[in-house]
Amino acid sequence: MGNIYNFSKNVIQNLIKENKSNNSFIPILLVLSTIPLAFAINNISMGIFLLVAFITFKKETIKFQKELIFPILLYVLMVLSYFWSIDSKETLAALSKEVPLLIIPLGFLIFKTNTSEQKKKIIEYYSYVIVAFVLYYLIRAIIRYFIFGDARMFFYHGENEKDYGLVPKLLNAIHMSVFVAVAFFYFFTKEIKSKIETLFSILLFGFILLLSSKNIILVVVFLSLIHIFFFSKTAHKLRLRNLIVFGLLVGIIFSIGRIKDRFKVEFQTNTDKSLSADVIEGIPQSVHYVSLKEAWSNPTFTPNDYFNGTAFRVYQFRIFRELINENNAFFTGFGLNASYSKIKEKAIQYNLYMGVENDSDSGYQSKNFHNQYVQNFAELGVFGFILLLFLLIVNVKNAIKSKDFVHFAFAFLMISLFLTESFLWRQRGVVFFTMMYCLFNSVPKLRDVHNGSKAE
Numbered sequence: 001m002g003n004i005y006n007f008s009k010n011v012i013q014n015l016i017k018e019n020k021s022n023n024s025f026i027p028i029l030l031v032l033s034t035i036p037l038a039f040a041i042n043n044i045s046m047g048i049f050l051l052v053a054f055i056t057f058k059k060e061t062i063k064f065q066k067e068l069i070f071p072i073l074l075y076v077l078m079v080l081s082y083f084w085s086i087d088s089k090e091t092l093a094a095l096s097k098e099v100p101l102l103i104i105p106l107g108f109l110i111f112k113t114n115t116s117e118q119k120k121k122i123i124e125y126y127s128y129v130i131v132a133f134v135l136y137y138l139i140r141a142i143i144r145y146f147i148f149g150d151a152r153m154f155f156y157h158g159e160n161e162k163d164y165g166l167v168p169k170l171l172n173a174i175h176m177s178v179f180v181a182v183a184f185f186y187f188f189t190k191e192i193k194s195k196i197e198t199l200f201s202i203l204l205f206g207f208i209l210l211l212s213s214k215n216i217i218l219v220v221v222f223l224s225l226i227h228i229f230f231f232s233k234t235a236h237k238l239r240l241r242n243l244i245v246f247g248l249l250v251g252i253i254f255s256i257g258r259i260k261d262r263f264k265v266e267f268q269t270n271t272d273k274s275l276s277a278d279v280i281e282g283i284p285q286s287v288h289y290v291s292l293k294e295a296w297s298n299p300t301f302t303p304n305d306y307f308n309g310t311a312f313r314v315y316q317f318r319i320f321r322e323l324i325n326e327n328n329a330f331f332t333g334f335g336l337n338a339s340y341s342k343i344k345e346k347a348i349q350y351n352l353y354m355g356v357e358n359d360s361d362s363g364y365q366s367k368n369f370h371n372q373y374v375q376n377f378a379e380l381g382v383f384g385f386i387l388l389l390f391l392l393i394v395n396v397k398n399a400i401k402s403k404d405f406v407h408f409a410f411a412f413l414m415i416s417l418f419l420t421e422s423f424l425w426r427q428r429g430v431v432f433f434t435m436m437y438c439l440f441n442s443v444p445k446l447r448d449v450h451n452g453s454k455a456e
Contacts, residue, residue, distance in 0.1 A: 015029075033126060090337045100434045114444065138207070216417070343365060
């Protein structure tokens with residue numbers, strides 16, 4: 001008990017010390033740490049972040065950084081889309097959810113910019129917070145397994161909030177995988193690791209596997225290999241046998257139970273191969289699995305046709321092209337969050353499965369584009385798409401320039417995730433992306449860097 005007290009005391013003292021050198025330290029960490037919690041708690045954290053920014057505001061700390069202007073411009077475009085939106089009510093409601101694109105960069109422009117060492121400290125504390133969440137959900141899964149006797153408690157998320165699953169559906173297994181992946185790379189890429197840090201990296205990787213997001217698992221494995229063979233100090237010492245051993249380990253992992261099942265569906269045949277999460281779960285075996293070719297070219301479907309993850313995204317890209325051409329929406333899009341009615345029209349036109357009334361299964365017509373690039377283009381037009389590309393290009397460019405592998409991992413994860421998820425159209429997604437983007441891409445003034453060095 002005494003050790004826990006001393007540890008907690010040291011953590012608090014270190015946080016206070018870091019915050020004295022930069023008032024943004026605790027507010028940034030607070031926002032990042034509360035992302036997996038209830039929306040209200042995270043909203044309060046963002047309110048504290050902005051409040052502290054204005055209270056501690058000093059004219060000399062204001063600086064223009066083009067990297068931080070891009071998210072603000074994207075939000076301005078969202079606001080402007082209200083004036084041409086085909087569903088202004090939906091657009092107005094969505095603007096409050098997307099406001100982190102404005103609030104967070106504004107805070108970073110006002111705050112004194114964190115040095116590279118302070119950024120690493122924030123990521124360090126964030127990673128330990130994620131470890132705490134992982135331990136909580138693993139303990140929760142064990143308890144629920146003994147109560148219900150269902151192994152599904154250890155995998156993915158349930159079909160509803162009270163159903164089986166490692167994390168709640170509202171938190172979303174794919175999104176949680178991204179939050180955990182950034183923390184994993186912090187521990188995994190440390191040059192000198194303690195035994196507990198090595199254990200944490202194994203724990204986080206195992207948790208990502210249990211969450212069963214195929215896209216994120218493949219990206220994490222790929223990035224891990226890149227780090228091992230190109231970035232680590234021991235890269236030049238590796239031999240072919242190391243790669244073989246690693247491949248065998250990955251093969252064993254992917255052959256385990258439900259992890260194997262989730263990947264098996266992805267690669268079985270041309271009719272049901274997929275690299276992304278299914279949008280409707282629990283489909284009976286008797287249904288017809290739509291192939292990628294059929295998703296792109298069939299003149300019509302039947303309610304008995306099932307689209308797995310990739311097939312559905314192919315269909316969504318198909319109707320996106322049709323909607324843009326048919327409605328002359330290339331430059332404007334349909335307005336923020338206003339494309340649902342058009343998606344529903346296409347679902348009716350193509351006779352897709354429309355779900356069951358008064359059931360948790362809402363059908364395909366209620367799903368967004370599940371692709372951030374397409375979502376931006378469809379709702380904000382070509383300029384919304386270009387702004388998103390600018391954000392990602394700047395992120396990658398600065399990640400390479402900084403030689404910070406955690407930043408590089410975050411940049412690559414976002415590029416990949418945006419192919420299969422409309423991540424920025426979810427509150428947790430937009431907060432996480434904007435905060436990490438601003439943290440990694442804000443550059444301190446030369447004077448601040450020298451002052452930070454003297455303080456150390």
